[in-house]
Amino acid sequence: MLITPIQQAFFKDITIFASLVYLPHGVRVLATWLWGWKAFFALYAGSFLSDLIFTPEHVQTLLQDALLISIAVGSVSALLAFEVLRLLGRNLYANGTRIMNWKWLLAVGAMASVINSVGQTYVYSGVILPDHALPVLATYATGDLIGLFVSMLALMMVFRWIRLFSNPNRGD
Numbered sequence: 001m002l003i004t005p006i007q008q009a010f011f012k013d014i015t016i017f018a019s020l021v022y023l024p025h026g027v028r029v030l031a032t033w034l035w036g037w038k039a040f041f042a043l044y045a046g047s048f049l050s051d052l053i054f055t056p057e058h059v060q061t062l063l064q065d066a067l068l069i070s071i072a073v074g075s076v077s078a079l080l081a082f083e084v085l086r087l088l089g090r091n092l093y094a095n096g097t098r099i100m101n102w103k104w105l106l107a108v109g110a111m112a113s114v115i116n117s118v119g120q121t122y123v124y125s126g127v128i129l130p131d132h133a134l135p136v137l138a139t140y141a142t143g144d145l146i147g148l149f150v151s152m153l154a155l156m157m158v159f160r161w162i163r164l165f166s167n168p169n170r171g172d
Helices: 003-010 024-054 057-087 102-123 130-166
Strands: none
Touching: 024 057, 024 102, 024 130, 057 102, 102 130
């Protein structure tokens, strides 16, 4: 209701593909951190329903052939990033602990954003005008990173608020 109309005014041909503030990327990263590979199914279902509900019908018709593949790419991007880092010796999954390392989750989110950006640009390469390919890729990457940052910032504030108000010795 806020970001999309503003983005649409300036980047009409890009907005159909990517958002400059894509909050669900934070959900992808956190869900995968907590549930590992099992998060894929919930992320896929959620993305499918979201596209079904919120994507205008003319856009669904235009992107019909690539939409399911696009949903799969987005749903698997965080899992691929976590797995690459795990293969490099950094297992960053929650693994029973809920202690979160924000810096590493942002790094995983950045890697997942690159994976998603490249994947989405490839999936939609038959629909994206050639001179818009790089701006679409940059918008995906930027939107994912901003969305992840905003999601994590909001969660940190919520967790801090919960800790503050659940402490009986807070000194009111």
